[in-house]
Amino acid sequence: MEFETALVSKARLIDQALDECLPPELAPPGVIHQAMRYSVLSGGKRLRPALVLGAAEAVGGRAENVILAACGIELIHCYSLIHDDLPAMDNDDFRRGRPTNHKVFGEAIAILAGDALLTLGFELLARAGMAAASPAAGLRALVEVAQAAGTEGMVGGQVLDITSQEVGVGAELVEQIHRRKTGALFVASVRTGAILSGASEEQLAALDDYGRAVGLAFQIADDILDVVGEASKLGKPVGGDAQKRKLTYPGVFGLPAARERAKAAAAEAVAALRKFGPEADFLRGAAQFVINREF
Amino acid sequence: MEFETALVSKARLIDQALDECLPPELAPPGVIHQAMRYSVLSGGKRLRPALVLGAAEAVGGRAENVILAACGIELIHCYSLIHDDLPAMDNDDFRRGRPTNHKVFGEAIAILAGDALLTLGFELLARAGMAAASPAAGLRALVEVAQAAGTEGMVGGQVLDITSQEVGVGAELVEQIHRRKTGALFVASVRTGAILSGASEEQLAALDDYGRAVGLAFQIADDILDVVGEASKLGKPVGGDAQKRKLTYPGVFGLPAARERAKAAAAEAVAALRKFGPEADFLRGAAQFVINREF
Numbered sequence: 023m024e025f026e027t028a029l030v031s032k033a034r035l036i037d038q039a040l041d042e043c044l045p046p047e048l049a050p051p052g053v054i055h056q057a058m059r060y061s062v063l064s065g066g067k068r069l070r071p072a073l074v075l076g077a078a079e080a081v082g083g084r085a086e087n088v089i090l091a092a093c094g095i096e097l098i099h100c101y102s103l104i105h106d107d108l109p110a111m112d113n114d115d116f117r118r119g120r121p122t123n124h125k126v127f128g129e130a131i132a133i134l135a136g137d138a139l140l141t142l143g144f145e146l147l148a149r150a151g152m153a154a155a156s157p158a159a160g161l162r163a164l165v166e167v168a169q170a171a172g173t174e175g176m177v178g179g180q181v182l183d184i185t186s187q188e189v190g191v192g193a194e195l196v197e198q199i200h201r202r203k204t205g206a207l208f209v210a211s212v213r214t215g216a217i218l219s220g221a222s223e224e225q226l227a228a229l230d231d232y233g234r235a236v237g238l239a240f241q242i243a244d245d246i247l248d249v250v251g252e253a254s255k256l257g258k259p260v261g262g263d264a265q266k267r268k269l270t271y272p273g274v275f276g277l278p279a280a281r282e283r284a285k286a287a288a289a290e291a292v293a294a295l296r297k298f299g300p301e302a303d304f305l306r307g308a309a310q311f312v313i314n315r316e317f
Numbered sequence: 318m319e320f321e322t323a324l325v326s327k328a329r330l331i332d333q334a335l336d337e338c339l340p341p342e343l344a345p346p347g348v349i350h351q352a353m354r355y356s357v358l359s360g361g362k363r364l365r366p367a368l369v370l371g372a373a374e375a376v377g378g379r380a381e382n383v384i385l386a387a388c389g390i391e392l393i394h395c396y397s398l399i400h401d402d403l404p405a406m407d408n409d410d411f412r413r414g415r416p417t418n419h420k421v422f423g424e425a426i427a428i429l430a431g432d433a434l435l436t437l438g439f440e441l442l443a444r445a446g447m448a449a450a451s452p453a454a455g456l457r458a459l460v461e462v463a464q465a466a467g468t469e470g471m472v473g474g475q476v477l478d479i480t481s482q483e484v485g486v487g488a489e490l491v492e493q494i495h496r497r498k499t500g501a502l503f504v505a506s507v508r509t510g511a512i513l514s515g516a517s518e519e520q521l522a523a524l525d526d527y528g529r530a531v532g533l534a535f536q537i538a539d540d541i542l543d544v545v546g547e548a549s550k551l552g553k554p555v556g557g558d559a560q561k562r563k564l565t566y567p568g569v570f571g572l573p574a575a576r577e578r579a580k581a582a583a584a585e586a587v588a589a590l591r592k593f594g595p596e597a598d599f600l601r602g603a604a605q606f607v608i609n610r611e612f
Binding site: 047049050052054055101105108110111128130131134137140142144148151152157158161162164165168169170173174182184185268 | 342350400423426429432446458468472475572
């Protein structure tokens with residue numbers, strides 16, 4: 023199956039599961055559930071949860087068995103977008119072509135919707151662990167996702183991101199921000215799918231390398247899109263990063279070097295899967311896909 | 318041992334464990350770790366984590382075995398305080414006698430410090446599960462804490478709290494807010510300590526009743542303190558709830574009825590422990606303590 027067809031099919035599964043996992047809009051207090059659903063069910067590509075499913079398949083597991091964990095990771099990703107967009111942070115008005123959460127529901131509800139999604143994300147990860155072959159594997163995966171989301175990962179990356187405008191620009195810093203803000207959750211996604219499916223330590227180490235490389239490729243491509251993309255495809259104004267004096271890969275290294283680095287990272291990701299057979303083809307396709315989005 | 322001596326001794330254990338669990342201030346990016354430590358290590362009573370330890374003892378477990386879970390629950394409590402205090406929410410300047418987190422570190426870091434504490438809280442709960450007799454029990458406890466923290470619990474209660482100023486006042490609503498904002502985490506605290514220690518379903522049901530009652534008694538007492546307390550003991554200005562037109566128990570029912578209800582709830586909590594022996598004395602003492610703080 024072509025990668026994009028496979029991604030659409032996985033995204034459909036994930037969207038349906040997310041809809042079932044999120045509390046109904048009418049459950050009181052309704053406004054918070056509306057806010058959660060507004061941001062989660064807004065047509066993302068579902069790349070991270072698809073990687074959870076793909077990693078399960080790569081180690082001989084079944085996608086259906088890790089779907090709750092995939093949803094948990096997507097909710098944690100969505101919480102981070104809502105909080106990053108807040109006026110006190112990046113102060114963004116648009117996301118995926120729609121007004122950001124706080125523009126629709128107000129700041130207080132947006133903060134709480136993020137909190138609730140983060141919380142529900144961990145609940146789903148724990149439920150996924152209960153359904154896994156070994157509950158101990160469930161706990162291990164949850165610890166890894168929490169580390170990827172915490173100050174060593176996403177929160178730490180966001181702190182560096184919002185403070186780097188003040189402290190100045192550096193190649194090492196932009197890589198560190200990318201590794202924490204994006205790379206950590208990509209790594210945790212593939213490892214979670216694999217851990218819950220009973221992967222060996224050797225398989226996990228390979229997926230570690232894969233996740234790091236694919237996360238880097240994705241983030242560089244995202245930075246490039248912000249420079250050369252079309253607003254209609256981006257769902258937000260082009261050039262937002264530069265305007266906010268954000269540290270980006272093309273900003274630090276220039277556009278040609280950024281393109282080369284993204285391609286090299288995608289190749290590294292594919293190379294990391296050398297010991298896997300065709301059951302890892304979805305992961306291989308994903309590595310190409312993240313850079314094909316724009317060049 | 319007198320209850321207050323036992324509480325101080327448990328709080329000391331918990332403070333030491335919290336200090337060890339929180340990332341060092343110098344670990345980059347330092348500012349987020351400073352902000353986390355500022356709010357967590359600010360001399361709270363540590364009532365919720367002490368109840369985790371007390372519940373473990375009540376069912377024949379050992380406090381040392383559930384200390385990580387106790388820390389996890391305290392971090393989740395602390396995150397909720399930081400976010401509740403934000404300008405977009407209650408806009409409070411003081412907490413425990415010190416400037417609130419966003420007054421010291423700014424809004425962005427305060428939001429992220431809350432996010433990081435919530436995340437680390439779940440990590441610690443998962444680690445506690447790994448050390449428990451059964452990893453499945455660890456996952457179960459984590460799910461319960463997540464539900465207590467989510468829209469059925471703390472987040473939902475905060476939503477009702479900040480929107481109730483608009484929709485008007487009602488006895489049923491104030492009880493619902495208290496149950497979600499405070500009661501849910503009290504229940505989850507005692508259940509977590511007990512679940513991780515291998516409690517029976519019968520014991521858990523009794524602790525459920527206990528947790529609900531002691532949480533209600535605590536929250537009514539807290540409301541009363543806001544009316545009749547001394548600012549020096551409160552660590553914040555007296556009368557803040559009334560000024561913000563918050564729904565409170567004495568505000569809805571009057572001070573005498575609120576006092577009676579708190580006493581009755583404390584008695585219900587003690588009654589729920591009737592099948593436990595002296596190993597539940599700490600929990601019994603806690604029920605008295607929460608209302609003795611002020612009348």
